[in-house]
Amino acid sequence: MVVPVILVHGGAGNISDENICEMVKGIKCAVIKGYEVLSNGGNCVDAAQACVEVMEADPAFNAGRGAVLNSFGEVELDAIIMEGKTLNFGSVGAVKNILHPVALARKVMEKSRACMLVGEGAAQFAKDEGFTSTPTYDLVTESSIISYEKFSCNPECADTEFELVCFISKAHFKELCGAGVGTVGAVVLDACGNIASATSTGGTLGKPPGRLGDTPIPGGGCYAQDDVGAVSATGRGESIMRVCLSYRILNLMKQGMSAQKATEEALCYMQSTVGDAAGAITLSNCGDIGIAFCTKRMAWGFKKGKGPIHAGVEMPDHS
Template identity: 45%
Template sequence: MTDSSTFEPVVVIHGGAWAIPDKLSSASVDGVCSAARTGYDVLRRGGTAVDAVEASVRSMEDCPAFDAGTGSVLNTKGEVEMDSVIMDGRRLQCGSVACVQNIKNPVSLARAVMEKTDHTLLVGKGANEFAEEIGIQTVPTDSLVTDDAREEWLQFMKFKTTVNVLFRSRAEQTALPSTVCDTVGHDTVGAVALDKFGNTAAATSTGGITAKRPGRVGDSPIVGAGAYADNESGAVSTTGHGESITKVCLAREVTHLMETGLAAQVASETALQKMAARVQGSGGVVTVSKDGGIGKHFTTERMAWAWIKEGKLHYGLECGENFVINL
């Protein structure tokens, strides 16, 4: 283990990359800033990177502004199916859950898969049975779904809109029915961290996409797509159009580029450019390199993001924004 004085702790957060409407912009920014503070407090007290990303993601799962945990959306059957992943960069340990139901904090269930089973992914009924075995309580579906999410589901079902509408810009949405354009439609949350010991971790969580086919799983719980962490390169959490992200293994692509010598920011931009060119997909990433370099980039209209290093909180929503607060 590296000497504890070597590394400056870092946490980087995203709250989803998509065409975030103005009515959700403040809540999204507040939510990622709160999550960053939560994760950084864990690191500052000597906690591990895994502890920090779990705490950060739990914070956003508890916030109804985000589509993860509380705030999750409904599939075509009117059910909630949630996905999450967590990865420890020390020994490439990882755990995931997909299509899990009635769990308030799926990221903690994913961590339990990593630490208490010999598996890396549990899905559906099996994931819920495991949660029951280890004492994670289930919650009513109604407690996870906001009124806005229900209204969104009704509109998407009425107009038979595909998942792709959520990642179009507001200008592109003008050709769609106004009732669809006004829906909430939010996306994945995630966190990456570097602790004082030089260990990295990543976590991602989502409540799915409104009116998706039951059983559909995007990138979020897939190691190498939704998240990846390796102490030899860094950690990445992704967000955006899940099918596109999965096709290019976006998180692993970013860490691979860092292994070739690219800085975290350049690697993040390059990987997203490749995804756009190869599969015409849009999304975003947050990244921390093994030496504490920070990357965050998105090709959607907006992405709520925040990071903390050396006692300074940076945050933004639009391209080019970088607001700073001294903690």
């Protein structure tokens, strides 16, 4: 029997000191839930979904409840889930009024002829599958409103091309994103040796309506392959897609790198080629863990078998 491993992240970025406690608490809750699912007979896909759903429901994270608002002041959500055994995946993009887009992504994987559904098509599919519509007011938090109001008052917003993120300067972006950037995710290895990955996000503050980032793109914000491992990424979506970050990490592992080294190398490549920062969590099919980021902080947590939960926002000690 393989020792099960749960590894999650709550987004990489400029996490402020005052937000650390709530984020770490939420991370631990996600890990606990994922382990409970495995302990009760669930598989890696079940556990990855459960981990992400905990964070989608937690307003401390930019996913589901608590997601940032787009330039129209709306919540649009993206999510993906992928099974490493079959390479099957389901993803959704720009969905509204759904608390758990990762659950909808799984329905796409299991029930739809398509792999990815966005916008109105995703909304109709959710309705057909019996998903409850969550009122917008139940997804929007005081923090997301405050950030949106600051964004709306920024004079750079009006006539600037799409640059770093949502029409705002790099300096102002860091100021507004004190609660972290972009994404939540989980990678899980179960006792059968199967592996899965799931990622969910509210995207970037002030993004154009209909904008999709890396999250719903396999090989970008998520990838899982049983004979190698699984990855969930977080950061600037446009740049993550340009370097196919998640797939790049697994490809480096195929060449013999450890999960940690491959994650670090891929992030260095991204920085050197497109100049943006990101983070990722990686899990090998042997249970080796990789946690790396080139942002100020990234919320992360993991549990191996019956061992303790480790969690934090600073770079873990790999010595």
